Amino acid sequence: MEPHHPDRSEIELSAVLHALSDPHRLEIVRRLDQDSEPRACGTFGFDLSKSTMTHHFRTLREAGVIRQEREGTTKLTSLRREDLDARFPGLLDAVLSSEPVAV
Amino acid sequence: MEPHHPDRSEIELSAVLHALSDPHRLEIVRRLDQDSEPRACGTFGFDLSKSTMTHHFRTLREAGVIRQEREGTTKLTSLRREDLDARFPGLLDAVLSSEPVAV
DNA sequence: CCATAAGTTCGATGGATGTCGTACAATCAA
DNA sequence: TTGATTGTACGACATCCATCGAACTTATGG
Numbered sequence: 330m331e332p333h334h335p336d337r338s339e340i341e342l343s344a345v346l347h348a349l350s351d352p353h354r355l356e357i358v359r360r361l362d363q364d365s366e367p368r369a370c371g372t373f374g375f376d377l378s379k380s381t382m383t384h385h386f387r388t389l390r391e392a393g394v395i396r397q398e399r400e401g402t403t404k405l406t407s408l409r410r411e412d413l414d415a416r417f418p419g420l421l422d423a424v425l426s427s428e429p430v431a432v
Numbered sequence: 433m434e435p436h437h438p439d440r441s442e443i444e445l446s447a448v449l450h451a452l453s454d455p456h457r458l459e460i461v462r463r464l465d466q467d468s469e470p471r472a473c474g475t476f477g478f479d480l481s482k483s484t485m486t487h488h489f490r491t492l493r494e495a496g497v498i499r500q501e502r503e504g505t506t507k508l509t510s511l512r513r514e515d516l517d518a519r520f521p522g523l524l525d526a527v528l529s530s531e532p533v534a535v
Numbered sequence: 536c537c538a539t540a541a542g543t544t545c546g547a548t549g550g551a552t553g554t555c556g557t558a559c560a561a562t563c564a565a
Numbered sequence: 566t567t568g569a570t571t572g573t574a575c576g577a578c579a580t581c582c583a584t585c586g587a588a589c590t591t592a593t594g595g
Contacts, residue, residue: 346453355445378584381584383543383544399591402541402593404541416530417530419525419529420523423520423526426520472572481554482571482572482573486573487552488553502562504562504571505570506571507571541590543589544588547585549582550582552580553578553579555576556576556577557574559574560571560572560573561573564568564569565566
């Protein structure tokens with residue numbers, strides 16, 4: 330079964346803020362924004378287990394921050410920038426324009 | 433002893449996002465922004481116990497979102513808008529411009 | 536068909552979090 | 566001084582959360 334993505338109108342501010350309040354997840358979003366190309370989950374090189382990464386990606390997806398699509402054996406992840414900009418104008422830019430933190 | 437307020441440069445994005453990710457705390461910040469006048473802690477009328485309110489105000493204060501100053505028997509709370517705007521430009525406006533949610 | 540690679544699922548675990556009630560401290564008014 | 570008002574401190578408790586390892590699924594490539 331395909332994973333669930335909330336509709337744009339269903340994206341909740343508190344869920345987005347909570348998703349972005351974890352340093353690992355914020356760094357994921359930061360890199361997705363820089364690349365502007367869908368990216369495989371395993372290409373982030375964090376010192377975390379696979380199951381923990383799955384947990385973080387699920388948190389971001391269920392909050393409506395990212396989109397995940399299966400592509401063969403991998404899973405491409407992309408930022409839902411248009412949806413986020415439409416729903417919370419300026420939020421993503423404000424968050425991403427702050428200085429990165431080491432993770 | 434006076435409660436601790438982080439210096440502007442010490443305010444961390446993850447702490448701010450976490451503080452704002454709770455609906456009650458977000459509503460507190462929303463009202464502080466509308467009033468633009470320092471406000472007593474007890475004037476928010478939430479259906480929460482006093483100790484829970486203390487907890488939320490402490491979370492906001494330690495994240496650097498609000499300032500608390502004793503004034504007689506009450507405690508005036510104000511938004512640290514200048515500090516937040518300087519440290520994370522546009523963040524507070526983006527958060528506050530989204531539609532309020534019932535609490 | 537088999538092995539490998541990429542993620543998910545499923546407990547488990549230690550720590551944080553939101554909530555409460557009761558007791559306490561500080562200030563002001565009578 | 567006594568009482569009322571405001572808020573804090575301290576446990577307690579149920580839940581959530583970030584993390585892990587091990588077992589599983591799904592697709593790809595010999």
